[in-house]
Amino acid sequence: MSESQSATVASIRQLRTQIPGPKSRELHAAREKAVSSGFGVTSPIFIDHVEGSMLVDVDDNKLIDFASGIAVTSVGAANPKVAEAVAAQAKSAIHTCFMVTEYQGFVDVCAKLNELTPGDFDKRSALFTSGAEAIENAVKIARAYTGRPAVVVLDHAYHGRTHMTMSMTAKNVPYKQGFGPFATEVYRTPTAYGFRWPNGRENAASEALAMLKEMVLTQIGAGNVACIVAEPIAGEGGFIAPEPGFLKGVQDFAREHGIVFVADEIQTGFARTGTLFASEFENIEPDLITTAKALGGGMPISAVTGRAEIMNAAPVGGIGGTYAGNPVACAAALAAIEVIESDDLVGRAKQIEAVAMPRLESFVQSSPYVGEARGRGAMLAIEFVTDDGITPNADAAKKVAAQANSQGVLTLTCGTFGNVIRLLPPLIISDEELDEGLDVIGEAIDAL
Template sequence: MSADTATSTGTSTGTSTGTTVRQLKTAIPGPKSRELHAAREKQVSSGFGITSPIFIDHVEGSLLVDVDGNKLIDFASGIAVTSVGAANPTVAEAVAAQAKLATHTCFMVTEYQGFVDVCEKLNQLTPGDFDKRSALFTSGAEAIENAVKIARAYTGRPAIVVLDHAYHGRTHLTMTMTAKNVPYKQSFGPFAGEVYRTPNAYGFRWPSGREHAAAEALAALKEMVLTQIGAGNVACIVAEPIAGEGGFIAPEPGFLKGVQDFAREHGIVFVADEIQTGFARTGTLFASEFEGIEPDLITTAKALGGGMPISAVTGRAEMMNAAPVGGIGGTYAGNPVACAAALATIEVIESEDLVGRTKQIESIALPRLQGLVETSPYVGEARGRGAMLAIEFVTDDGITPNPDAAKKVAAHANSSGVLTLTCGTFGNVIRLLPPLVITDEELNEGLDVITEGVKAL
């Protein structure tokens, strides 16, 4: 890749036009980034991992511009946060305007309209035609913890059921609910009690075949709840409609709908963790809509704030109101600047039809990723919905996880100016989370680079 290449837009063919949107002036990371990273290691806890030691100066649409002047294609979106772009002018203007008025008062001390407006929007937009209430918080893990608190308060029951390959956060309860040990749980025990794990309907790895995954996984969940825990002891079942950190696993059709119906039959609160899947990421506004699921409670964060820290729990009014007065909240919960950002983000998603754009991204990217399954023995499956897509790497036996291959392809992409993330319980998945405002040219060029990395295996 030569330095100072020209910027171009406008193709959706998936073939090279001879120009690039990336601009690589130095190796990645460049000298200024390396210098800043060396200084960072002297100041910041080593417990913070890093995908690539690149320091970003500013953002142009879907391009990350680093301190060395390199322009990188963003296939990460800050882990599904900056769906409308990391410098969206509508969001930036709303943040600036609110910051001039007030940066903070604490909603539990004195109220402000933005908090109420965000709750109203969430009550309108989330699945389910029933009376709802919302509560705002700061992080995704906070939302999950509060959803569990609300479910326990409503049911008077203690137990939580979660799925294999789940990721729900890094706090004490949410890391207990998370499946993967390293790096999320290793050395941090003992863990919270009354958390039970059951299989997810992971079709690609289901022992008896994809066609049996939904029915057999549902049967396993029912057996655990009815005979091992006791349905009368279960407060909630918490599930991601698509498992995020666990490998972008979309459960086989019918599984989650069956879980929801079973939960309702036994008075168990069904919680959909839409922190990564929510707000247009998967081709619908919420991933639960894919199977017509109407969660009792739904948690959101990430893309909700357009880059500002805000999260929420939304659900049935009688459940949300079960928490005692003062039992939920937080100093920064629903901060006014974050609320302004959330309202602006929702406006952009609606006015620019980013749900429709997500479907276009899938139509371009998924066939290209599926083509890699046909051409490479190291790509076992390409999967996902909308702009939440992934490729799972295997050894040449077609099934054994191959984390080394994923690392090599990700390293090739990152050093070539396409920022990608790995994930998966076995560390063998590359996930693609481009901003929904990415151009076709940027998308295809990033896919070209990933294809090069796969071929190099």
């Protein structure tokens, strides 16, 4: 065992082998013979089980999780209440298809979403399986309601991997390259990305809003726009929180012109940002809101929730899906929501920000390669730049992430330019685990 590995035995992490270890490498070799190479992998580590918020791999290494399965396992990747709910429902019925024979879990999840999502108005919900499926159906519902074709999205957006959601996604590689042609009537406009706004952060919100309005009014025609779809914090695009006032302005403009405003809260929803939904930060009340990821506590389920008159515009049979709102996934969702509420994970996300953000900001001060620390709650990021302070530096982000992963701290990169490391720890992570993970990232930054 190396000196660095022996030093970590007494720590929260447990590194018994190199990362990845021999068993993981053996399994990864088998994977390469069985699985399409089109599936990417952050780190070729095979997980055996989960202990609280720690991941234990097949080589018995214990890893600090700063990924949460891409914001899915907010209540933990093996939460006992979610596991018990899944097991109980699986014994009763694994699947019937809600469009064939109904079951209460589907109705209960919809009722809970109607209650919890922003907006004091009559709502309806529809359940699906993946986040991309939720976005596709939100677009379908908005088109059915308005009778209009056009969809407006923002720079740095990520909405999924299906044909329509690929078309709505900004980044070409790896999400779109070689998969065209794409859907028509999708229009893109800048978002208020303060760190990179040419005329300064203070002008980003007003200028980005003016550009959106100009596009809708003069290039598309407001009467042709079915919906504007926006992430309250851009996820894959780099954890970009638009400058205050921008999204509220977009919502108000949409309502003025009969355009459906859709908030994509698939990554931001369910306590991740220190509010139950990120839209609450600016008191936004979306006409439609899409959720997935943390909704199911690890099980595949997604939803579209919104104004009753809009949701009911889809013709009977026009929305649905064989696995939509699967009963086991519904049981998991109800249990996950119960844990979020009973354990005050909204408050915990705020505590995570209070612990982590000063550390991330210290990296900005100590390293010329860290341009900005940003985010809300437990959805935080650092953006890497060259020593000019602004040019994207994807190489630095990759090096820091690789070093952290090799030392047992599972991290993810993101960003349109590939130069952002994002932190998405489970909301049940301890302060000690959080601090140790940040120590490892700090050491990797220093090594640059």
